[in-house]
Amino acid sequence: MRMFKIIGKIAAACLLLTPGMAFAPLPPLRAAAAKSFSGGSPGVRGGTLTIALRSEPKTLNPALASDAASQDVIYCMNADLIHINRSSQRTEPELAQSWDVSSDGRTYTLHLRRGLRFSDGQPFTADDVVFSFRVYLDPRIDSPQRELLIIGGKPISVAKLDEYTVRFGLAEPYAAAERLFDGFPILPRHLLDRVYREGKFSKAWAISDAPSAFAGLGPFRLAEYVPGQRIVLERNPYYWTRDSSGTQLPYLDRIVFLFVPSEDAQVIRFLSGETDVLSRFSSEDFAVLQRQESKEKFHVYDLGPSLEYNFLFFNLNDVSTRNLPQIAKKQAWFRDLRFRQAVSLAIDRAAIVRLVYQGRAAVLASQVTPGNKLWLDPAIAQPVRSLERARELLKSAGFSWRPDGSLEGPGQHPVEFSILTSSSNSQRMKIATLIQSDLGQLGMNVHVVSLDFGAMVDRLLNSFDYEAAIMGLADGDADPNTEMNVWLSSGEMHLWHLNESRPATPWEADLNRLMNVQLVELNYLKRKKLYGQVQAIVARELPIICLASPDVLVAARNNIGNFSPAILEPYVLWNVDRIYVR
Amino acid sequence: MKNRRAFWVVLTLLASFHAVIVCAGFFSPYSYSAQNRDFPFAPPSRIHFFDSRGDFHIRPFVYGWAASSESFNSYAADPNAVYPIHFLVSGPAYRVAGFIPSRIHLFGVAEPGRIFLMGTDGFGRDQLTRFLYGGQISLAAGLIAAACSLLLGLVVGSLAGFYGGWIDDALMRGGDIFMALPWLYLLFAVRTALPLHMAQWQVFFLLVGVIGLIGWARPARLIRGVVLSAKERNFVRAARGFGASDFYLLRRHVLPHTYSVILTQMTLLIPQYILAEVTLTFLGLGVGQPMPSWGSLLSALQHYYVLVSYWWMFLPAILMVPIFLAYSQVADALQERSRSFPL
Numbered sequence: 001m002r003m004f005k006i007i008g009k010i011a012a013a014c015l016l017l018t019p020g021m022a023f024a025p026l027p028p029l030r031a032a033a034a035k036s037f038s039g040g041s042p043g044v045r046g047g048t049l050t051i052a053l054r055s056e057p058k059t060l061n062p063a064l065a066s067d068a069a070s071q072d073v074i075y076c077m078n079a080d081l082i083h084i085n086r087s088s089q090r091t092e093p094e095l096a097q098s099w100d101v102s103s104d105g106r107t108y109t110l111h112l113r114r115g116l117r118f119s120d121g122q123p124f125t126a127d128d129v130v131f132s133f134r135v136y137l138d139p140r141i142d143s144p145q146r147e148l149l150i151i152g153g154k155p156i157s158v159a160k161l162d163e164y165t166v167r168f169g170l171a172e173p174y175a176a177a178e179r180l181f182d183g184f185p186i187l188p189r190h191l192l193d194r195v196y197r198e199g200k201f202s203k204a205w206a207i208s209d210a211p212s213a214f215a216g217l218g219p220f221r222l223a224e225y226v227p228g229q230r231i232v233l234e235r236n237p238y239y240w241t242r243d244s245s246g247t248q249l250p251y252l253d254r255i256v257f258l259f260v261p262s263e264d265a266q267v268i269r270f271l272s273g274e275t276d277v278l279s280r281f282s283s284e285d286f287a288v289l290q291r292q293e294s295k296e297k298f299h300v301y302d303l304g305p306s307l308e309y310n311f312l313f314f315n316l317n318d319v320s321t322r323n324l325p326q327i328a329k330k331q332a333w334f335r336d337l338r339f340r341q342a343v344s345l346a347i348d349r350a351a352i353v354r355l356v357y358q359g360r361a362a363v364l365a366s367q368v369t370p371g372n373k374l375w376l377d378p379a380i381a382q383p384v385r386s387l388e389r390a391r392e393l394l395k396s397a398g399f400s401w402r403p404d405g406s407l408e409g410p411g412q413h414p415v416e417f418s419i420l421t422s423s424s425n426s427q428r429m430k431i432a433t434l435i436q437s438d439l440g441q442l443g444m445n446v447h448v449v450s451l452d453f454g455a456m457v458d459r460l461l462n463s464f465d466y467e468a469a470i471m472g473l474a475d476g477d478a479d480p481n482t483e484m485n486v487w488l489s490s491g492e493m494h495l496w497h498l499n500e501s502r503p504a505t506p507w508e509a510d511l512n513r514l515m516n517v518q519l520v521e522l523n524y525l526k527r528k529k530l531y532g533q534v535q536a537i538v539a540r541e542l543p544i545i546c547l548a549s550p551d552v553l554v555a556a557r558n559n560i561g562n563f564s565p566a567i568l569e570p571y572v573l574w575n576v577d578r579i580y581v582r
Numbered sequence: 583m584k585n586r587r588a589f590w591v592v593l594t595l596l597a598s599f600h601a602v603i604v605c606a607g608f609f610s611p612y613s614y615s616a617q618n619r620d621f622p623f624a625p626p627s628r629i630h631f632f633d634s635r636g637d638f639h640i641r642p643f644v645y646g647w648a649a650s651s652e653s654f655n656s657y658a659a660d661p662n663a664v665y666p667i668h669f670l671v672s673g674p675a676y677r678v679a680g681f682i683p684s685r686i687h688l689f690g691v692a693e694p695g696r697i698f699l700m701g702t703d704g705f706g707r708d709q710l711t712r713f714l715y716g717g718q719i720s721l722a723a724g725l726i727a728a729a730c731s732l733l734l735g736l737v738v739g740s741l742a743g744f745y746g747g748w749i750d751d752a753l754m755r756g757g758d759i760f761m762a763l764p765w766l767y768l769l770f771a772v773r774t775a776l777p778l779h780m781a782q783w784q785v786f787f788l789l790v791g792v793i794g795l796i797g798w799a800r801p802a803r804l805i806r807g808v809v810l811s812a813k814e815r816n817f818v819r820a821a822r823g824f825g826a827s828d829f830y831l832l833r834r835h836v837l838p839h840t841y842s843v844i845l846t847q848m849t850l851l852i853p854q855y856i857l858a859e860v861t862l863t864f865l866g867l868g869v870g871q872p873m874p875s876w877g878s879l880l881s882a883l884q885h886y887y888v889l890v891s892y893w894w895m896f897l898p899a900i901l902m903v904p905i906f907l908a909y910s911q912v913a914d915a916l917q918e919r920s921r922s923f924p925l
Binding site: 264267268273282284285286287348351354355418420423426429430432434436437447448449450451452454455459460465467468 | 614617619620704705706770773774778779800808863866870871872884885886887890891
């Protein structure tokens, strides 16, 4: 679960940025999913949708939430100025009816919709926008989204021009800046201004607060919270959107989020009819559900590869030879590109896809998954397994083999290292076990060490007491800007070598340069070319050895209308105002 | 007399089972880490005496598998690929009881045939092999850890019960504190202090130590209660009156009363400790892949898809039941015997 937290955190950081211009076609649905997808057809009002959350939301405060459960509930209760349609991956006007961009790309003027009301009936004006962004930018509140609003080292400026017009100023041009607005829900100034000024904002909108304390511009509002069991949202009577036949949205009367802590329990609840949709589950459960599909009146959907990439990486951090002498010694191998190439060549990625994901995953050549059609560079060759080439590379790097077949490094040290994984992620544990066996064929003595997620992250980010690790990162959006914190050598998710004061290698300098250039380049094709070069460097230099990307798998009962899951979070609830019960 | 014979039967079974576990390498056809990536979740091999034409073979055989193209893990027997089972064949190297190197396996089939008497797991590893090897760690760790915590419990409980007063208070409150400690977080801390990778024997003693240490407080309470009531018996008072020393009283008159508690606790604790290993493995304190343990075999059953799809994954669990029953039978019988001899 905690794994999702970090993924959630990254996702939060990423939701906002993305490909501005071009059309992002939905990935083609596979056989199982090829059944009728109801588009945005008019539905009927009424009914309840029940869905399970993996954990209880930690907060309902949009400026504080970093876990996936909180974000899902907040998504249903709030609205942002400009929204990313998760299906088309294009931006859509939401609270802002339209926007103008100055010719230098540094000033955005947003024209707000008039006559909107929060879910408590109070009107929405530019003051609410200015207030919201003041909160998001406040360093004392330290919102997880805050750093996205720092562009060119300076926070963006927000100014009210009149009751319904707001101007945003950027220090530098920023590619696809309008996508930034997705993920910054507008807060009601009339409810939160006082607590904010009293310095108590970080306690505001806790999940246990009374429903009357909340107000949002989203389709639903809080009705009930039962600790340990469920959170219930009811229709927001002031929601502004109407469907093509003029019916006020949302269609649903209520959404019930049940807290069901494990995936297995979620599957059982879905099968027993207690929940209506099932969001993201493993391919093993997919097979189980698929067998009962026709009997039980639901469909399972394989949406194709997600944006999540799983990878193996070695510890290339500057570790002190005094505190961690063993690791420092082994880094001589890890830093040798030929060693990393040999490891990559020895890994049977096809077996990972088949045995870990039952074929419902894609082999990765770089960090960009086949699900990300807009940014994937197809010119990058798929990795091919070759133990012979791996052995040649190791030989050329000074490695040799003992009579018993075990590998030893240049100083006659036996090649032995451990791969760290999170014990809460059974897929990654399986990947580690496969890699252990693969590398055993090269004579490497690999140990799989599984720790709980918190302990693992502490080693990866703080103590650097690890040799290699398997991790996955999931972007909330497809845009390369979401990846800035991974590829910039100063980035906080530059996992293999954190806290670099300057790029440690020439190719890391290249990554910095390419990522920074694409950030301010406004032309999609030029950006795509730049990001393609980033992918090529990752595939060539292997700072992370990309393995596989699991498919997004979801399921819904047949009586759920307008069910249109997407590969972007929140996978099934993104069009929650249009979902209805037949 | 009849009970007595049953006792010896059970004891012999238990002993021979342990002998099989000790010689896991001999009784299992493969290495516990060997992955057959073409056969994930393969069902148990069926042993045939009659071939597809109905002819009888004196030597049993298995069919090869043709993996079905429809799904990644559905298999059909290939009647043209016949692999007779051979006995005392040469196979992957192993060590008997960790010392004597050998290559002889009780049974096996010629390559590329495969024989999985208990099916395979998700990596195509032979479940029978993993069950036998897993028993080595789990039974030894369970037994030694249970002995540790009972020994500690016995010492603490009998001292507390026998002497009473401040000794009792101090020891029992100590036990309370021990039970109230947030073990999960302490284990996190222990894990952080330890090196990332540990040798197999280090892991083993760590398991035994952690499990044994955590578990002593409860048996100590039970034993204290028994000692408390035993020491007030008239014959104990009488013995004291004759000038018997504390040690003599404890040994001769009081502790024999605790045998039944200890034996029942033992039979309860061993299965419990085998499961405790699953938790410890989750925290990174257990045996790592690819080394099997019964805990890790059981933990596969936590997944819903395993429960509903692959019945042979239950086999290790089912096989453990008679073993634990045998333990409790032996404990019962021992209790019976101790009762039939006057104290």
